[in-house]
Amino acid sequence: MSERSSDPGRGESALQAMRAVTADICSVAPLGAPEEFQVSSVTAATGNGLLVESVSTALEYDRTPAHIARGGIDHFQITLCLRGGMHFTSGRREAVLGRGDVCLIDMAQPNRTVLSGGADGGATTRLVSIIVPRSVMAPRLAHPDSATASLLPGGGRAAQLLGSQLSALRDGPSPESRAAVEAMADIVAGAVGSAAEVDGAVDRADRHLVLAMIKRHIEAHLDTEPLTAEDLCRRFQMSRAGLYRLFEAEGGLARHVQEQRLNLALRRLAAPASRNRRLIDLALDLRFSGDSTFVRAFRRRFGLTPGEVRGLAEAWLRDTGAQPGPGDVLRHVGRG
Structure with a gap:
């Protein structure tokens, strides 16, 4: 633009x-x-x-x-x-x-x-x-x-x-x-x-x-609000059925919210600032019930674990001297 x-x-x-x-x-x-x-x-x-x-x-x-x-x-x-x-x-x-x-x-x-x-x-x-x-x-x-x-x-x-x-x-x-x-x-x-x-x-x-x-x-508000159907219906003054219809093409509201939280997790894991942060803290911040639930959902979406993403991000930083983005990490996986 x-x-x-x-x-x-x-x-x-x-x-x-x-x-x-x-x-x-x-x-x-x-x-x-x-x-x-x-x-x-x-x-x-x-x-x-x-x-x-x-x-x-x-x-x-x-x-x-x-x-x-x-x-x-x-x-x-x-x-x-x-x-x-x-x-x-x-x-x-x-x-x-x-x-x-x-x-x-x-x-x-x-x-x-x-x-x-x-x-x-x-x-x-x-x-x-x-x-x-x-x-x-x-x-x-x-x-x-x-x-x-x-x-x-x-x-x-x-x-x-x-x-x-x-x-x-x-x-x-x-x-x-x-x-x-x-x-x-x-x-x-x-x-x-x-x-x-x-x-x-x-x-x-x-x-x-x-x-x-x-x-x-x-x-x-991925890490600041529950983002439940009830909360969203109240905020946007609409029925639960109307809200669910809006998200049908996204695979449902719950799936959309979880995918966006996992995308945010990927961005945070690729950032050097998260290197020493515990996975359980990241999982709880993003409203997952625990680190095991988070790891399973993350692997299903991206094909690798949060720990593997963090390792690849650190390797990218060592090799290139540049801070990696999520796309850099996933492209690295594709070349592997």
Whole structure:
């Protein structure tokens, strides 16, 4: 994933630099003293979209018909407010965003955006957006020409799913990025009015993003939470049957959780920092009942014991002088 950062600094010189960069897209006007102006952004291509994260002091963007005519941008933008506030207007349509709110914006229509600090007294607004081609978003919408400024409140399920997925895309590239962007477009369409022929896709997208959100939670808490069906159902407010259906293709919830814990064990065993750590401690940290249960499960998954992995990792470090990764250890086994 290619990434580009823009941090023109502060003050009037930064304002002039930003105006030069955005001249064909919009006009920019600070709402405070020019010498206090500040803005920074990061852009990254992801799947079939462009991810943009920005932080700025209070300012106004004005996208006029002239900008639209010369800019050649015919895209939709899905924007999540992470901090501060945003007031978006396009014709008679408007949306006011606070933290957690999501808005759909048609970039092919004239609009005005005002960014301000939040109710918490913060001086900046932080936004993260995914910009997708019209060919991705418009066919999913029942009324694409009147969908701009559609607001998805932060407390709603759609905004929570989209916020979770945008946060995941911010973390870096993924083989599933394209599918994630498509699923996000389906979720937005389902929330603001989808075309009849994509109603089934909305349901599939909902399942896709919920499953991705649960998987991220599992990966982040492999050694801190039990991750039982009861715990996950309570956290994600879903039935046990619904949770089990989500994980059918993974071989079941319990199998998925155990496989992720074993993958984490492999990464830890390959790291030099774990050289003197007892296997029983690693097993208990990863919620196995004991070291013998852990060793059996580990051997079934990787074809060798935790002790053998540790020995191979130490040999790799001696031979190459480089810290091995899990892939290095498993490739070494394949050559053996």
